[in-house]
Amino acid sequence: MVFASKTAEVLTFHQVPVPHIVPKEGWFEQDPNVILQAVIETVDVTCDNLKKLNINYEDIVAVGITNQRETTILWDPTTGKPLYNALVWMDIRTSSTVDEILQNGKKPQSFLQNQCGLPVSTYFSALKIKWLMDNVDEVKEAIKESRCLFGNVDSWLVWNLTGGVRGGLHITDVTNASRTMLMNIETLKWDPQLCKVFDIPMRILPEIRSSSEIYGYIQRVTKLMGVPISGILGDQQAALVGQMCFKMGQAKSTYGTGCFILYNTGAYTVRSTHGLLTTVAYQFGANSKPVYALEGSVAIAGISIKWLKDNLQIINDVKESSELAMTAEESGEVYFVPAFSGLYAPYWRKDARRLTPII
Numbered sequence: 001m002v003f004a005s006k007t008a009e010v011l012t013f014h015q016v017p018v019p020h021i022v023p024k025e026g027w028f029e030q031d032p033n034v035i036l037q038a039v040i041e042t043v044d045v046t047c048d049n050l051k052k053l054n055i056n057y058e059d060i061v062a063v064g065i066t067n068q069r070e071t072t073i074l075w076d077p078t079t080g081k082p083l084y085n086a087l088v089w090m091d092i093r094t095s096s097t098v099d100e101i102l103q104n105g106k107k108p109q110s111f112l113q114n115q116c117g118l119p120v121s122t123y124f125s126a127l128k129i130k131w132l133m134d135n136v137d138e139v140k141e142a143i144k145e146s147r148c149l150f151g152n153v154d155s156w157l158v159w160n161l162t163g164g165v166r167g168g169l170h171i172t173d174v175t176n177a178s179r180t181m182l183m184n185i186e187t188l189k190w191d192p193q194l195c196k197v198f199d200i201p202m203r204i205l206p207e208i209r210s211s212s213e214i215y216g217y218i219q220r221v222t223k224l225m226g227v228p229i230s231g232i233l234g235d236q237q238a239a240l241v242g243q244m245c246f247k248m249g250q251a252k253s254t255y256g257t258g259c260f261i262l263y264n265t266g267a268y269t270v271r272s273t274h275g276l277l278t279t280v281a282y283q284f285g286a287n288s289k290p291v292y293a294l295e296g297s298v299a300i301a302g303i304s305i306k307w308l309k310d311n312l313q314i315i316n317d318v319k320e321s322s323e324l325a326m327t328a329e330e331s332g333e334v335y336f337v338p339a340f341s342g343l344y345a346p347y348w349r350k351d352a353r354r355l356t357p358i359i
């Protein structure tokens, strides 16, 4: 998306869907190179669109990145190749890793909440990194030989766009880091104790930066060569900023694949006793104070409509769902709870996935 800095008018945009790879029920992967190519193609088409509008793409002064959070990529910085597909945030293969960390229920799910603001859940990156370290030989070897880097999608893109094997920057921003379970929510630094809980070597982690500063310059996409990358925000935090929820007490709710409410809590790291997450909302500049949020995350929202189309085949197009819903006078007390990835906030129940029909 390209917008005019003075008026915020959207000049043009383009999007390329990145398919999920589903090797097993509940497992969701994406090919990191397909994600990267989709971004490169998107930039290309967007620049062509600008040309058609008689706007010079060389007038683009800065690039910001927003990304799906928690999704975990491990790659070899000597070859630039991913060591495995990206494990997407809603993937639940880490269910047994959760049990291991919680010692089969001996520890409460909230035992790390004070340090990182999050409950132990299949959702967060630390569990996904641990699963990859425990189950993928290429990852085990690369870690042993110190040739493994971790990143969420933002880090993977920045590393590639700023040079990749030829000196790409290995960084992330505070909002993405706050979703890994490895960052201390008060100090905004990687926490050695948290890393120890998951046996994750700190050398694989990216440098944590603010959400707004010039990190580096694009080296890879010809049309944007030399343009600074000057902002990174997780997608839900970006929606909070986009809705201008800058005051404490302001909140937004976004319906996409999942559904996420973020509530601005200002300078306060509020610990919820009702199953909400404590997360970083944004930090505008390395010397600025961070702003925090409480978050209610629902894993499955819009993607359940896709499931009605692809799996149940009761609609031909997702758009039909609203027309059909408008024709229903009442639900007849039938409820559909799309807990394909278990239940997130406020229950955090990875096992709540069965259907019990009561007739």
Ligand SMILES: Nc1ncnc2c1ncn2[C@@H]1O[C@H](COP(=O)(O)OP(=O)(O)O)[C@@H](O)[C@H]1O
Binding pocket: 255, 256, 257, 258, 301, 302, 303, 304, 305, 306, 318, 319, 321, 322
């Ligand atoms: N008109 C619609 N009515 C209901 N659901 C829709 C409609 N259009 C898209 N969706 C659903 O919304 C999701 C896509 O939302 P989007 O915000 O583009 O995705 P993402 O979460 O990846 O950013 C898809 O899962 C799709 O099934």
Ligand SMILES: O=P(O)(O)OC[C@H](O)CO
Binding pocket: 067, 068, 069, 070, 089, 234, 235, 236, 255, 256, 257, 258, 259
């Ligand atoms: O796919 P979305 O846009 O619903 O959001 C993904 C979130 O970042 C997951 O935490």
